[in-house]
Each structure stands twice: as C-alpha cells, then as structure tokens.
Amino acid sequence: MMAARRFKIPRLAQAVLTVALIYAAFRVVFDIILGQPIPASLMTMYMFFVVSGVFMVFTFTEESTQELVAPIRALVEDPSKKLVRNIVFLIVPLAAAGLTYMKMLPDFAAPLELRTIHPAPPSSAELYGKRFDLLNLTNPFRKFEKADPEKFQQLVAEGGAVYMANCQYCHGDKLDGKGPYAAALNPTPLNFQDVGTIAQLQESFLFWRIATGGPGLPKEAAPWISSMPVWQQFLSEDEIWKVILFLYDYTGHRPRSWEHE
C-alpha cells in the first residue's frame, strides 16, 4: 500500500506567503484595528527587512536554498516550461514599466518633507533685551516644587491660566496638539502629551522656543514652517516660566535634567 503523501507547500511559495502574511498583519493591525496606518516610507523600510529576514531563514542551509531556488532555476532552464517562462518574461518587464509609469505621473500632492522636530537651540539667545545663556539657564520657579509646594501649585495654576488664554487654541486644552485651530495648520501643533516632545527637553529649551516662536528658529536648519508667535512680545518672562511649569505638571512629564531627584 502506498503511503499517503503529505502535501507540502513549496519552499518558494512558503517564503512569498510568509512575506505576504506579515504585510497583511501590519495592515490589519495598524490600519483597521488601531486606526493608525503605518506611513508608506516606514512600511517600505519594514518590509525590506522583513524580506531580508525571510531570505536569511530560508537560505541558511544548502538544502533549503536549493529548494527555494529550484522553481526559479527550472523556470529559466527547463525546456518544458517554455510557455510559463515566456509569460513571466513578458509580465515582469511590463509590471516594471507600469510601476515606473505610475511613479512618473504628475502628482498634485505636496512633496514629502523631512521635518526636524527638535530644532537645536543656540548656546545663548537675546531675549527680552538681554542675553540668556541657554546652556545653564534654569526655571527660576522650579525650586518651589520642593521648597514651597503650595506656592508651586499657585504658580502652576497661574501658568495654566496663561496657557488657556493664549496657547490652547492650537495646542489644545488637553495639551494634545488638538486645539480648535490645529486642523488648519501644517505641520500640526506639538502634542505635549507625547513622550517624545517636552519630556525630552530641558526647560531652557522650552523658554527659548516659546519666547522666539517660529521666526526665532535657527537659520542652520532653514527653511522652517512654524506659525508659533514670538511670545516675548505678548507674555512676560515670568509668565513663560509659569506656562512651562504648567506644561510639565499637567502632562506628568519631567523636564530633562542631569540631577537625580
């Protein structure tokens, strides 16, 4: 009696299926379940290395490699596969040409931009008519956090009031970058709740950015697109420092520092 032959998916098909399944999983999880699609630029990088990984696993032994390339070799060398070969050799260049054509079609979308999210501050800056050493500048009210917590809370509340009167229109009343004006801006205002924004920065950096706004961004990294006002023209020095206290207090982040608490 002949033993029943177990069906085995060819190695090449296994590799292609693995890549396809991983791609589908990314799409389903991020696009549908989480509602946050992976941008095309990142997806290209992800899939490049997924394909590399699959290639590594499928080729680290000689047997597996031979099994993987056997259908490709047969397609090119086997005389009995002439029809399939001709079809593939027609489809591949046509697909490449089609892809090139689609890529070259004029597009009305704005070009992609590499946006630098944290502009580097100068070592010192001219603010309120005097020079501030940004490397050593500290928040004058931060000391009250431990020395006088009641006073500190009062300062935070004052900072909150200034924020609500001036900043929330863009940065949102939850500090999540979703203020009423946010939708009209590109790039959208910063989300302070994100761990990658104010939690990464020293308070002196925030002071400089708020005080000088969009026009104060460094020329080394021009051109900048920011509609942030020059707040030193509208707020006092103390008001900015209090707003900074509020930003950290509300979000629960701590400013970057080099000292243990």
Add this chain to the structure above:
Amino acid sequence: MTPRRAFRLLGTLLLLAFIFCLVPPDGTGTGSGAALAQQSADAQTAATGIAAPKLTAEDYPTIAGVNARVVVWLAAQLHLWFAAFVLAVPIFVFIIEAIGMWSRDRRYDDMAYEFIKISIAAYSLTAVLGGLLVFSLIVFYPHLTQYLGAIFKETMFYYALLFFVESAALYLYYYGWHWLQGGFRKWVHLTIGLLLNAAGTTLMFLANGWLTFMMSPAGIDPSGAFTGDVWTALHNHLWNPINIHRMVANVAYGGSIVGAYAAFKFLSASGAKEKAHYDWMGYTANFIAICALLPLPFAGYYLAAEIYAYSQQMGITLMGGIFAWLFIIQAVLIGTLFLSANYYLWCGMARSEGAARYYPYIKYIAVVLIGAFLVWFTPHTLVLTNEELKALGGPYHKYLGPLGIMPAKNTAVNVMILFTALSFLLYRRANRVVTVPWEKAGNAVQVALFSAGIVNIFFLGIYHGYFTNTVYKVASSIPQVITTLVVIAVSILIDAMMYRGAKEVAPLRWGRVPDRAQYALFLLAVAFTWLMGLMGYIRSGIRQHWHVVGVFRDNSPDAFTPTLGYAANVVSVGTMIFMAMVIFVFWLSQISGVKREPDGYWKEQRA
C-alpha cells in the same frame, strides 16, 4: 653579547624610548638658558592666552576650484578608516599569538602572522593618507592648523616620535616573527606586540584629544582665549568617551576587515585545505568582530549622552535635530551588522551534521532579531504625505511614535545582542552532545537566565524609559547593559562547564560553508565602513559653523551644514574609494605569495 642579552637591551631601549615619549614637557629641573627662555615665553602665553583668530572668507586659500571641505573630509575619513584597521589588527594579533603560546597550537600563530601581514601594506597607506590630511589642513585651513598647533604643540611632537616607536615595533614584530620563535624569544616577540599596541593606542588617544577639543574645548577663559595647559586641552569633556568608543569600535572594525580578507581568500581558494584555513580565519575574525560589536552600542550611547550633557545644543542637533535622520540610516546599518553576523553563524552550522538539531530554533531567533531591528530603526518623526498626516491626526504615530525614542532603542538593541549571543551558543553546541548528568538542569538555568534577563530589560526600558524623568531614563540603560552582559557571561560559563568532556557527534569540517556566508562577511565590512563614515560626519558636523565650538568660528565659504543627501554621497564615495584600496591591499598580499619562473627570460648562470 649573547642573544638573550641583546634582546634584553633592545627591550629596555624600546621601553625607555616609550617612557621618554610620555614624560611631560615641563622641562622642570632643566636649567639651561634656552629652557628658561622657553619657560618665560610659556608664562607669557599663559598670561595672555592663545586667542582664536577671527577670520573672513578671504582667509581660506582656494586652489584651482578645489572644494577644501570635501578634500579634508575625504582625506581625514580615509586616514581614519585605515588607522582604525591598523590599530585594531595588532590588538587581536597580540591576543591570538598569546592564545597560540598558551595552547601551543601552531595554527593560531600562523593565523596571527597572516593577520599582521595584511596590516603591513595598510600601515603604509595609513601614513600616506595621514600625510595627505596634514598637508590638506595646512594648505586649506592654515589658521586653524596654526591655532591647534599652538595649543597642542607638545602632543603633536610626541605624536611624531611615537609614530617612530610604533613603526619600529611593527616592523620588528612582523619581520621578526619567524626569527623570534620558541621559549624566551617568543616572549620577547609578544612583548614587542604589547609595545606596538601601547604606542598605537597612545597615538590614537592623542589624536582624539585634538578632535574632541574642537567639540568640547577646555581651558578657555571668558574672553575666548585658551589659557590652560596641554593636559587641560587634551583631557576635555569628550576625550574619554571618544577614546572608549573608538577603542571598542576599532577592534570590531578590524575584525570585520580581516573577515572580508578571509572571505576574499576563501572565494578565490582552489584547494580544500586552503578553503578550510580561510574558513577558520573568517570565523575567528567574525568572532572577534562580534565580541567587540556587543558592547559597542553602549559605548556609543555613553558618548552621545556625554555630548548631550556637555551641550544641549549639540545633543539636540545630534539626535533630535538635523542629524536625526542620519541616525535612522545608522540604525539600519547597525541592524545590518547584527543580521550579517547572525547569518554567518547560521550558515556556519553547515560545518557539522550535528547542527541539524538546532535548525528549527533559527527561525524564532530570526523573528526576534527582525522584530527588535524594526523597533531599533523606527523614527520618532515620520516622513508623511498630507493624506497620512490627516489619517494619523498629527505628525506623530500614536503607537509607533513611542518606539522612536531611546528607551525603546536601548531595549531593542539589548534583545538583539542577547539573541546574537544565543545564535553563538547554538553554533558552539552544533557538533557536540553533553555528557554531564546535570544537562537538563543546566539548560533550564540558561533558559531561566535568558527569560529573566529579557523581562528585566523590558521592565527597565518601559518603566524607567517612559514613566520617570530623563535622568533615570538615561541611567536605566546601564542596568540594561549589565543585565545583558551578565546573561551572556553566565550562560557561556554554564555552557562551557556543561560541554566539558562533551562527545563529538559529527566532526566540524572547516571549509564546508556556503559562499553566501562569505558575502555576509563582505557585507559586514562594507556596512561597518559606511557606518563609521556617516557617524564620523555627524560627530564632526554637530560643530556646525564652528571650527572649535563656541571659540573659533568657521567663516569659510563651506561653513554650512550640507544637505543629508550630499553628505551621504560624500561618505558613500569615500566608502567606495576605501573598499577599492582595501581590495588592492588584499590583492597585494595575494601576489606577494606568487612566484613565477619565466621560461628563457633569465640567462643561465654557470655553476
């Protein structure tokens, strides 16, 4: 004089020469008029300081439309690539020679000799490129060269002297290899190797002092003049972080280049014996590269943290600002290094039939490695089309954004390192079976160790990385590293004890490895070279429009940060030139062993 006495004398002389080079230049106790005059001049300089010149674009010479920045950039980079190689090779040649002496296995000695043979031709190229760099600096940036020369004159003089010591030690080490064999002679040879390494490492430390002074100058008074002494200038904030980083990186880099050499020889070898030899050589080189690669991310992180601590401006420029995008390329290249090294190990399992037992585990290691790698290079700020921006509701990705900051990267790289070590452990087990009765317990302890280590790395990364302030966030990387290193060290120790007296299930056949593995070794060398070029550019580029940060302004027409594409192109061209030169060096070593007897060319000589 007996040979032993001659060696002692020679050793003493070399040692004295080395110590002389390290003596501080104070001249204390010298009472000559010239010395006193010099002291007086020094005192004068110390009082007034060395002021940084204020230059205009006209102060920078232009020669026949040559782009000064690109010339100096390429000369410095090519010099550094070769220097890293010739500094690293003697380090592990010394170690391999010592292993050979300890094990009395001649193969180690032969391999060490072959390694040092490659570095001889590279050594000349290093010196030639160093000369090109110095002349380029003098010609195109005379004021900067003069300024640095005034501050570092002593170290520059000693640098030149040490170069003689290094050359003498290298030539003695190489040409005396077969002469200094056996017993006491071998010890003398090893000592010369040690001297060679000491001189080479000191040279690198001196040069590191010059370049780190340009990034984090020390001894500068409020008016901007340098008033410190040479030690202050040398021992600036970033000197030691760079010293450590370069030291480790050089060893990894040297291993990768020698690995590429072995791959080159393997692919061009015709006989099985030759293939076996170069396969073993490639494996050893890759092993050295991996060993140095494992602590490298931590050394790099330490350097970046110190840059941030020194200057918020430089730190942000480096990792959050304009150069952040190059860090994504860096992440991709580092991941490529790990993938290549692992792939090489997996392919190497073909050397023994016994490895088939472990094949099923490889796919799981690959899944973890690729998963960690994707986290490792996920950027914080995304490149988005307008449609994507709208779909995400802002420039950040709610779920992938948190993977863009360092705690996620540190966690990912530690996992990658642990699983690379796991690949190595499986490779070591390939051709053997355990005979000790506590095999199950040993394996269980190893599994527990890896699991606990990974849990701890994740806890440190997630809790301290996202729920505490920055100081703990940065500091938590240290216990993460320690966890990784402890897991690796203890599991290798357990493995070594378990496999003591193990039975060989199938012989390890050197040379039986697919050609694909050799291309993985090439990829390792190219990725390393490119990576060093890119990161070298970033390190230098964060000075932006300063020759010496905050002290000496760069007012040349090139005092702007080039676009990332332009910078990447310059580095890529440099990489190609370097790889072409390296292939030339490989080819030289190939033809040096070829001996032809042309028919009828030479006159027959009468006996």
